[in-house]
Amino acid sequence: MDWGMKNRLSRIIKPDTGRTVMLAVDHGYFLGATSGLEEPGKTIKPLLPYADSLMLTRGVLRTSLAAENDIPIVLRVSGGTSIIGKSLSDEGITVSMEDALRLNVSAVALSIFVGTEYEKQTLLSLSKLVDVGEKYGIPVLAVTAVGKEMNRDVRYLSLCCRIAAELGAHFVKTYYCENFTQVVKECPVPIVIAGGKKIEERAALELAFCAARDGAVGVDMGRNIFQSDCPQGMLRAVREIVHKKAKVEQAFELYESIKNR
Ligand code: 5RP
Numbered sequence: 001m002d003w004g005m006k007n008r009l010s011r012i013i014k015p016d017t018g019r020t021v022m023l024a025v026d027h028g029y030f031l032g033a034t035s036g037l038e039e040p041g042k043t044i045k046p047l048l049p050y051a052d053s054l055m056l057t058r059g060v061l062r063t064s065l066a067a068e069n070d071i072p073i074v075l076r077v078s079g080g081t082s083i084i085g086k087s088l089s090d091e092g093i094t095v096s097m098e099d100a101l102r103l104n105v106s107a108v109a110l111s112i113f114v115g116t117e118y119e120k121q122t123l124l125s126l127s128k129l130v131d132v133g134e135k136y137g138i139p140v141l142a143v144t145a146v147g148k149e150m151n152r153d154v155r156y157l158s159l160c161c162r163i164a165a166e167l168g169a170h171f172v173k174t175y176y177c178e179n180f181t182q183v184v185k186e187c188p189v190p191i192v193i194a195g196g197k198k199i200e201e202r203a204a205l206e207l208a209f210c211a212a213r214d215g216a217v218g219v220d221m222g223r224n225i226f227q228s229d230c231p232q233g234m235l236r237a238v239r240e241i242v243h244k245k246a247k248v249e250q251a252f253e254l255y256e257s258i259k260n261r
Pocket of ligand 1 (some may be wrong): 210
């Protein structure tokens, strides 16, 4: 891995802990103004000090984040679908590497839809993105989306993560599952977990704790942060778990104390 690629990846996965707390706010690329992201700039601003990086689209980056911010950006570069369209799996590449470079991003992110009718196109998109990422030293994050018909189990998630790594993804985002240690063992690149649909705060902290305990290098959470009663409290509590190895109880107390302040 060349110097530039390593340097960019180290902006996201912090060298001092080998961990990362990414904030995902890219949901609008197919969901539109989802709850909690109606005004992205307002959602993001108070959370910036506590996120190691932001995963977002170029549209939100350009309109809703001041360029003076030094937070590392993971740019969502796949899409082309919508929640009211025929299929969420029918994604293509929506951003050129030239525009990603212009935006000074630290990594680019693309979803793959293994097991769906669009698996080939999304896996070939990943392969092309890795080619151009390697050319310019931009790490590629493969997001393993789970089609409706798929089980979010160790067999499926291990298959997706391993395929992504084999095709050259530099890190992978997937979901936590039973026997998650097997997913980690069988994937030769770092794994972060998405939070998935909003759940109770304590359960979301439990998810982050188990994922970190079982080998994930961190999280790239969205809805469980910006849809919680206290987004800043949640993000800070997740940081305690991921970077300081806090127990769930400790982290939840921190969340509650910030929420009640
Ligand atoms: C949406 C995404 C999100 O980045 C990913 O799902 C993480 O967000 P959340 O924690 O809300 O699941 O890829 O398609």
